[in-house]
Amino acid sequence: MAWDEWEQLKTQAADQSTQMQLNQLEPGGNAPPLPSRYGDLTVTQGDLAKIGEHAFTLYNDLWDRGRKALPSSDKAAGxxxxxxxxxxxxxxxxxxxxxxxxxxxxxxxxHISNHMRVTKSLHADNDHYIQRQMSSIDTLDQGFDERVGAPGDKNPVYGDADDKKDK
Incomplete structure (x- = not known):
């Protein structure tokens, strides 16, 4: 990479916004998008099992092939x-x-092999908990967005204090 190209890339990176953006929400947006509408990060048990299987194969290969020189090295050292x-x-x-x-x-x-065997089932409860928490925050936010009247004024739905005294 030429020096000029490096400087150009640094300038472009500095010009871009450095604001963090989660869940595809544009800066200044109101509510996070629903994962079901925009897609979810999903991993199947088969994917995790395949990663674990490769890690286990590597584990065995390291024992079989990585130690081949050890006996001869020890003998030569002696x-x-x-x-x-x-x-x-x-x-x-x-x-x-x-x-x-x-x-x-x-x-x-x-560790990777063992972890991949149980990851999906262990973290499924966490995913459901987070989803429930996020959806309840969404519902709460919607309630605040449906205010009646100007901020600071009493909500007319509850009536005047004088009306309550008459009853």
Whole structure:
């Protein structure tokens, strides 16, 4: 990328509004759109299962293929160390660190695999709760939008205080 092009892109980015926008609502809009009208972010159990399956396959492949060099590296490190080469200690350190990092990566794959198996069912209740909360806020907002009279004035629906005293 040329320097001029980079400067042009920076200028364009600075000119654009940096205001956060959620649910496709234009800045200054009144109410959030209903997800059913504009589409929802959906993930099926099959999608999650496929991600989990790939993570599990990677987990197994890392064990099978990622440790192939470890026995020969340990043997070479031992042989070099017994012959008095400092390289033996360095090779042993590298092999140990490789095994630690490989274990960490395998743990992450196992975590992803397990998480994808249960994510949809665990979070379905949260999704329903959030949807209920958002729809009740929508209803409440509509009630405030249907005011009668100017702000600060008493609502004539409730009548005058004098009318209540007469009854």
């Amino acid at each position: 042989d070099l160390s017994t012959q008095g080469f400092a390289l033996g200690g360095g090779l042993k350190h590298v092999a140990t660190r490789w095994d630690e990092q490989l274990a960490s990566l395998r743990d992450a794959c196992a």
